[in-house]
Amino acid sequence: xxxxxxxxxxxxxxxxxxxxxxxxxxxxxxxxxxxxxxxxxxxxxxxxxxxxxxxxxxxxxxxxxxxxxxxxxxxxxxxxxxxxxxxxxxxxxxxxxxxxxxxxxxxxxxxxxxxxxxxxxxxxxxxxxxxxxxxxxxxxxxxxxxxxxxxxxxxxxxxxxxxxxxxxxxxxxxxxxxxxxxxxxxxxxxxxxxxxxxxxxxxxxxxxxxxxxxxxxxxxxxxxxxxxxxxxxxxxxxxxxxxxxxxxxxxxxxxxxxxxxxxxxxxxxxxxxxxxxxxxxxxxxxxxxxxxxxxxxxxxxxxxxxxxxxxxxxxxxxxxxxxxxxxxxxxx
Ligand code: BDR
Ligand code: CA
Numbered sequence: 001x002x003x004x005x006x007x008x009x010x011x012x013x014x015x016x017x018x019x020x021x022x023x024x025x026x027x028x029x030x031x032x033x034x035x036x037x038x039x040x041x042x043x044x045x046x047x048x049x050x051x052x053x054x055x056x057x058x059x060x061x062x063x064x065x066x067x068x069x070x071x072x073x074x075x076x077x078x079x080x081x082x083x084x085x086x087x088x089x090x091x092x093x094x095x096x097x098x099x100x101x102x103x104x105x106x107x108x109x110x111x112x113x114x115x116x117x118x119x120x121x122x123x124x125x126x127x128x129x130x131x132x133x134x135x136x137x138x139x140x141x142x143x144x145x146x147x148x149x150x151x152x153x154x155x156x157x158x159x160x161x162x163x164x165x166x167x168x169x170x171x172x173x174x175x176x177x178x179x180x181x182x183x184x185x186x187x188x189x190x191x192x193x194x195x196x197x198x199x200x201x202x203x204x205x206x207x208x209x210x211x212x213x214x215x216x217x218x219x220x221x222x223x224x225x226x227x228x229x230x231x232x233x234x235x236x237x238x239x240x241x242x243x244x245x246x247x248x249x250x251x252x253x254x255x256x257x258x259x260x261x262x263x264x265x266x267x268x269x270x271x272x273x274x275x276x277x278x279x280x281x282x283x284x285x286x287x288x289x290x291x292x293x294x295x296x297x298x299x300x301x302x303x304x305x306x307x308x309x310x311x312x313x314x315x316x317x318x319x320x321x322x323x324x325x326x327x328x329x330x331x332x
Contacts, residue, residue, distance in 0.1 A: 009037025009137030089234030
């Protein structure tokens with residue numbers, strides 16, 4: 001069983017990551033934190049609370065507010081992909097006035113304190129089990145957490161983040177959105193000596209929600225399936241209009257949770273990865289040293305091959321997992 005913390009910026013595909021984190025058999029979701037990204041920090045916080053409620057999270061799973069801006073830069077959002085509030089076009093989520101939604105939101109402690117508490121309880125005081133941190137938005141919260149609580153990093157099993165691309169971007173020719181939003185945070189995370197897996201566009205673009213998958217999703221009409229199909233349709237239209245994707249949208253963030261649950265669905269290579277922080281045309285690019293020019297060592301930190309990079313996905317098995325989680329959520 002993997003104890004998991006999910007840091008996210010919902011976001012259509014983040015919502016599917018939340019669903020998987022709640023219903024994958026071998027994942028125990030400890031808590032959720034939110035960050036600026038697809039929308040402003042207040043919207044992503046409320047969206048996460050609404051998703052937890054809609055996806056039948058146990059009452060113990062709460063959401064904590066995180067950073068509203070990157071470490072050095074100003075915040076940028078993606079209204080053309082996710083709508084102004086981050087979950088454009090999604091029908092059937094509980095309203096913000098819903099008592100259950102409000103009860104999810106903790107304002108007395110911030111994201112990084114909540115992650116620290118979870119680590120103390122689960123790893124230091126508890127059964128000694130480590131935590132996997134999954135990040136599906138800009139890496140600001142994770143970088144701040146690692147900087148403020150370095151003594152807790154030994155309790156991190158792995159950090160799995162959706163972000164970056166090897167030779168491909170989606171916000172500039174070479175920069176992916178999550179990394180471009182806070183490149184300094186991404187470099188801090190990459191320099192931290194704990195095992196990491198980067199889930200870049202190269203692999204997330206394989207997870208296309210085709211018409212055949214959408215048909216399987218709505219084969220049984222339930223309120224949850226209706227919500228998810230409106231989510232996918234909005235995302236599909238955005239991807240068609242912005243990138244010319246004709247066959248459906250890529251479900252980027254869901255792959256991070258699938259990786260923790262079923263790493264055997266992925267083919268990964270371990271590389272030295274750095275983030276371009278200054279380039280004229282390349283700020284936010286993730287540079288994976290695929291020929292090992294740097295002669296990096298075998299550590300996960302600043303001199304080493306610091307990250308696994310997921311490059312291939314067993315696509316049918318991934319969508320079976322997703323639809324299995326939908327069925328489980330429907331049965332709650
Ligand atoms: C990433 O950016 C956001 O639009 C998505 O939620 C995903 O995390 C893809 O580049
Ligand atoms: Ca995201």
